[in-house]
Every structure is written in C-alpha cells, then in structure tokens.
Amino acid sequence: MITRRNIRVKVMQVLYQLDSTGNISDNEAIKMLDNRLEQTPRLFTYLIYFLTEVARYAEKDASQRASKHLATAEDKNVNTKLSGNTVLWAILENHSYRQAMAKYRFCFDTTEELVRSTYEALVPTEKYKQYIHLQNRDIKMERDMLTYIFSDLMLPEENFVAHIEENFTNWDDDAEMLNVLMLNELQKPSVLNLQQMPDAEKKTFAKELLQTAISKKDHVAGLIKARLKNWDPERIAVLDMILMQMGVCEFLYFPTIPPKVTINEYIDLAKDYSTAQSGHFVNGILDGIHKDLVAQNKIYKTDFKSKKAN
Incomplete structure (x- = not known):
C-alpha cells in the first residue's frame, strides 16, 4: 500500500514545480500529479520483473551451457529448479502484473547484463545450494529464495541501484516503501493489484491536497x-x-x-x-x-x- 507520506512527497514535488513554472490550469496541475503517481507502480512493476528474470535465468543458463561445443557433465546438468519456483509463477500468472507489463514495455539496455550477474552471484551461495538440493517445493523456501535474491543480492548491489536511479527518478522517494511492498508481495502474490496503486482513497487525498494547497x-x-x-x-x-x-x-x-x-x-x-x-x-x-x-x-x-x- 502506498503511504500518505509518499502521497505528500509527490504533491510537494508538484507544488515545487509549479512555483518554478508559474500559473497553469488546475487540469494541468492534476496531470502533473498523475504523472508522478504513475511513477510508483511503474517502478514496482520493474522491480518485480527484474526479480522474476533472475529466477528464470536458470533455464537460460542451462540452455547456453548445454549448447557449448565441449559441454562438460556439469554444463549438461544445470539445476533449473529456481525457474519453476511456485511463488515466481504465481506472480507471472497474476493478471494485474501481466497488464502492467503490457502497459510499461520495459526496454533498458543493461537489464539482461545485470540479471545475468545477479544470477551468477546467487549460484555459489549456500542459500541457493540448500534450495536446489531440496527434493520437494516447500512454500516457505520458495518465498525465502525470492526474498533472498531481492533483499541480499539486488538491493545491496551498487550497479543495480545505479541502474534503477538512472531509469527511475522516484527511486529515492519510493525505495523504502517499495521494499516493504515487495516483501509483502512475495508472501501473498495472488493479491497483487498494480492497477490500484495508489488506491482510490489515496488518489482522492492526493488530488484534494494539491487542489487545496493551490486554491x-x-x-x-x-x-x-x-x-x-x-x-x-x-x-x-x-x-x-x-x-x-x-x-x-x-x-x-x-x-x-x-x-x-x-x-x-x-x-x-x-x-x-x-x-x-x-x-x-x-x-x-x-x-x-x-x-x-x-x-x-x-x-x-x-x-x-x-x-x-x-
């Protein structure tokens, strides 16, 4: 859930922009606010997308290594369990997520390179080794694996953060909140609704606060x-x-x-x-x-x- 603090920040930013640009119509001011509100679900969708791409990279890694001219036995037996993570597929099959992906159509040059490097950082870890050696699919382990990738490999990585900052100007404003939202999402991926971010009550609060501050x-x-x-x-x-x-x-x-x-x-x-x-x-x-x-x-x-x- 987007917090009222986040809403206040976006209203503040619009008012600051208006102070610099001079008088504009109420409709234009609301459009500026809507554009800022839209930044949050766009960034959140990308964070989910990046995480799912890291998990799905196991299959790509297996395919590439198996197709080597002189593939070793290890190359031919890359474990792809992560690509079938049940929480991962609950996200991928979520209608709201699929709608958001169709809407935003991300295309950043460095995404694949960062996905690969994140996956390669994951493979040697004890957390990953324990995960792939489990015969069953324990739901807690499924969640914990994706949480680990996000919290321990994505967020602390300077190159990843630099990539996000370069492509999403709202990262500094939304990072803490979206971190919490992501962890919540991994617990209950079926309830994700990116079309209700922010929800109607928060949108109303944002518009009323902006219009009141202006009038x-x-x-x-x-x-x-x-x-x-x-x-x-x-x-x-x-x-x-x-x-x-x-x-x-x-x-x-x-x-x-x-x-x-x-x-x-x-x-x-x-x-x-x-x-x-x-x-x-x-x-x-x-x-x-x-x-x-x-x-x-x-x-x-x-x-x-x-x-x-x-």
Missing part, C-alpha cells in the same frame, strides 16, 4: 507570515514554505487527519528534503499556527481515533 495558497500564506515575526518570508526556503502551506491546509481542510500526525509528517519531510535546520523551523511554525487556530476555534476535526488517518 488556498494566499490565505494559508497569510497565516504563516503572521507567525514569522523577524523572518523575511522572501528568504525562507521555497520548499519549507510549501511544506508549511500543505501542513496548514491539513489543519483546516482535512478533518480526519490528526494535527499531531500532520506536524510530525511535515517535520520529517522538511528534514529529508530541505535544509538541516528546516525540521526545527517547520515544527515551530506549524505548532504555533496550530495553537493559534485552536485558540480561535478554527480547527474542526472529526473523531479520528477509529480512522486510519495516516
């Missing part, structure tokens, strides 16, 4: 400037101002999101995406504005205790 920009900016005291608004980092505007919008116009959650989220985003001092600065301003709005009875929050607000 209420002047009003929210006024509330922020009133709290700046000795700070010159023109000298505040653009990203800090955008994050604070988004936070105030959540205070005022998103009744199911607890203010504490909002403040913590934007503190973290400021730390990760802006300057070293931004987290402390954003915290102080948002906390002050929240107290002002509460004192003025201008914040109306629903009972969010029973809701998944974050």
